[in-house]
Amino acid sequence: xxxMTNSPDSPDHSDAPDxxxxxxxELASKASEIPLExxxxxxxxxVRSPGTPASPxxxxxxxxxxxxxxxxxxxxxxxxxxxxxxxxxxxxWVFPGGRVDTGDSAPGxxxxxxxxxxxxxxxxxxxxxxxxxxxxxxxxxxxxTGILLARDAQxxxxxxxxxxxxxxxxxxxxLDGAMSFGEILEHGPWWMDPGAVGYIAHWITPKAEPRxxxxxxxxxxxxxxxxxxxxxxxxxxxxxxSPVEALKRHSEGELPMIFPTIKTLEALRPFDHPDQxxxxxxxxxxxxxxxxxxxxxxxxxxxxxDEEEG
Numbered sequence: 477x478x479x480m481t482n483s484p485d486s487p488d489h490s491d492a493p494d495x496x497x498x499x500x501x502e503l504a505s506k507a508s509e510i511p512l513e514x515x516x517x518x519x520x521x522x523v524r525s526p527g528t529p530a531s532p533x534x535x536x537x538x539x540x541x542x543x544x545x546x547x548x549x550x551x552x553x554x555x556x557x558x559x560x561x562x563x564x565x566x567x568x569w570v571f572p573g574g575r576v577d578t579g580d581s582a583p584g585x586x587x588x589x590x591x592x593x594x595x596x597x598x599x600x601x602x603x604x605x606x607x608x609x610x611x612x613x614x615x616x617x618x619x620x621t622g623i624l625l626a627r628d629a630q631x632x633x634x635x636x637x638x639x640x641x642x643x644x645x646x647x648x649x650x651l652d653g654a655m656s657f658g659e660i661l662e663h664g665p666w667w668m669d670p671g672a673v674g675y676i677a678h679w680i681t682p683k684a685e686p687r688x689x690x691x692x693x694x695x696x697x698x699x700x701x702x703x704x705x706x707x708x709x710x711x712x713x714x715x716x717x718s719p720v721e722a723l724k725r726h727s728e729g730e731l732p733m734i735f736p737t738i739k740t741l742e743a744l745r746p747f748d749h750p751d752q753x754x755x756x757x758x759x760x761x762x763x764x765x766x767x768x769x770x771x772x773x774x775x776x777x778x779x780x781x782d783e784e785e786g
Contacts, residue, residue, distance in 0.1 A: 509777040510738075514729050518566065520776050529683035532690040534606070536613035537573030539676070539695045539740060540623060541750035542702050542716065550748045552718055553741070554704060555731070556620060556711035569715075569722075569731045571740070572620040573613065573691070580615065581608035585658045588667045605675050605762075609692040614668050615657045617696060621714070622647050622705035625673060625696050626666035634666045638703035651707060672697045674754040677743070679736045680766040682778075693740060695757070697750035719744040735767065735778045 512520055540554040555569045579585065586607055618624045622637025622644060637644035646663060649655040661667070677693035706714045717725070719741040725731045726738065733741075747753045770777040 508735070508738075508780075509772055509775050510733075510735070511775040514726065514732055515734075515776060520771065530686060530688045532680050532688040534576040534609065534612075535574060535689040535691040536576055536609045536616060537571050537691055537693045537736075538613040538617045538673070539571045539693065539744070540617060540621065540698055540702075540704075541695055541744075541753060542698045543700045543749055544716075544718075545700075551744070551750060551753070552716040553722065553744065554621060554623075555715050555717060555722060555737075556706060557713040559708075559710060559712050567732060568737070569726075569733050570737055571693075572617045574616045574619075575689070576606070576608050576612040577615075579656065579658070580611040581606075582658060585611055585661070588658070588661045590667060590670060605678070605692045610670060610673065610675075610694060611657075611668065613692070613694045614673070614696070618647060618657070618660070619651060620707050620710055622707075623698060623702060624660075624666065625669050625698070626661065626664065627669050628664055628666055633669075633699070634664060636698075636702055636704065638705040644705060647705070651709075672754075674757040675762055676753070676757045677736075677740060678762050678764045680764060682767050682769045684769050691736070693736070695744075695750070695753050697754060719747075736765075 542552050542554075543550055544552045554572070556572060557569050558566055560566050589607060589611060614625050618637075624634040624636065624643070626634040628634070635643050637647045646655065646660050650657060650660055655663075673694050673696045675692065676695045679689075679691050679693065681688035681691075704714055722731060723738070723741050723745070726733050726741075744753060747756070766781060768779045770779060
């Protein structure tokens with residue numbers, strides 16, 4: 477931290493904060509702050525002075541939700557802990573997700589975004605999102621958790637890799653590059669189930685970050701008791717928790733998270749069932765959120781767009 481030097485001709489400002497730190501403190505006063513000990517390892521070090529921002533790459537995240545009768549809130553979400561070697565937020569607890577691949581917009585794959593009769597081609601929401609983002613979210617969920625949000629021609633839900641050894645073998649072939657996601661769906665045959673998915677948020681990584689993403693957030697509903705099988709190259713642990721419990725554990729320093737994860741959990745706190753989440757967002761306009769990060773003496777703060785305007 478810089479220090480101020482007093483000269484004989486200047487008044488004594490020894491108790492005054494450094495001008496740079498004062499500015500940071502003023503910014504942080506309007507920000508939600510996460511202490512250093514609750515942040516993923518190395519996250520605070522990447523918050524730097526804005527330069528030429530990197531172009532954000534298209535990405536998708538999906539919050540897998542299941543009903544439960546065994547907790548304070550009758551809704552659980554699946555959180556994964558990223559491996560320490562991950563290039564983005566290592567060690568953080570996150571929702572499944574990743575970059576939108578070129579193959580996610582393949583015509584044959586987009587044709588399987590809906591029922592086998594060709595109906596329900598997109599999640600019902602007036603806010604536009606690229607269909608390939610929804611495909612990417614469903615694909616990433618399957619890759620990282622083994623949970624496939626899809627149904628067969630009779631409307632029967634596809635089993636998860638945690639429930640079915642053949643599905644686990646298919647997921648392994650996908651991860652090994654022996655099969656494409658489209659080939660997995662054709663094998664069923666299955667059609668992705670947009671009726672079980674809702675578009676709920678749109679975050680763009682702050683400009684100060686060297687690695688940036690333009691991320692569409694989706695919520696996907698699965699039955700009670702659905703089990704996952706994580707991809708251990710990307711995640712070291714998984715846990716189903718109610719949003720209330722997840723936020724509590726984060727506040728206690730047990731679950732390091734980044735801001736979009738925290739804000740999403742806060743937004744899900746009022747809901748008691750996955751169907752309520754989907755219904756609430758069905759007719760909701762989804763704003764784009766481009767926050768700004770602020771380094772503080774004790775952690776990292778975030779300023780949301782409405783705070784910037786105020």
